[in-house]
Amino acid sequence: MREKLVVEGLSHHYPDEYTGMDIHALDNVSFKVQEGEFAAVVGPSGCGKSTLLNILAGLLPHKVGSVRVDGSEVKGPGPDRGVVFQEHAILPWRTVSRNIGHGLEIQRVPAGERNRRVQEFVDLVGLTGFEGRYPHELSGGMKQRVALARTLCANPVVMLMDEPFAAVDAQTRITLQEELNRIAIATRKTILFITHNVDEAAFLGDRCFIFTRRPGKLKATVRINLPREARQWKNVVADPTFTRARDEILALVREEVRDDDS
Ligand SMILES: Nc1ncnc2c1ncn2[C@@H]1O[C@H](COP(=O)(O)OP(=O)(O)O)[C@@H](O)[C@H]1O
């Protein structure tokens, strides 16, 4: 199936127990992500991005609309989706290798095969030499690499990422963006990546979905016609294809940020 992720007419309300007034978080969202495509969702803070991701991950049930992964309706969490959050959900008592292989242990993949795959992803995310380290011995960027490798290692159909680089310093963030691009080339994974950072969305996305402020609606889709191999920060900053697309997204997002937010 070419369409790995299909969202149709998805809306979401959170009940508000105190006021009795529902919070309308998502409104009639529809989009499709093709096999091997990198889709970036960008929108202002509070527009419903994490709500969307939690629904796609199956962590938050949806009542209105449909979400299909590889043709099957999402009814809860499942191994077809790998999720990476801002807070790296890695286990402090496990080494880098044993964190990355955790999903494979749960699936009872035999040790030989498991070790081979773990090493492949240790190398892919640039953690060679750190296999035996514990999370407290790692920088924030390295912990996020562990979380990414662990998710990739389980070989999900779709990767779902919610602001994964938001908590690292600016320099590390740029490095991680370039590494994720390299990983996208190497693995050809289908990725849905959420961010409120316009530069990040334009740098990584094949297509960028721009959301309105809450209730989040899909406002526009911008295609970034830039080969993955050409996506390095030192190149794109002077590339008119990139800067034009980035400026277009920036203008669309800025319309959604209320004056009193800034
Ligand atoms: N569990 C919840 N209960 C009630 N309201 C929520 C809950 N989670 C998020 N919201 C509200 O829904 C809106 C969208 O939140 P969220 O999806 O986290 O936005 P984003 O990730 O784009 O910043 C916000 O107004 C937020 O306060």
Ligand SMILES: [Mg+2]
């Ligand atoms: Mg969020």
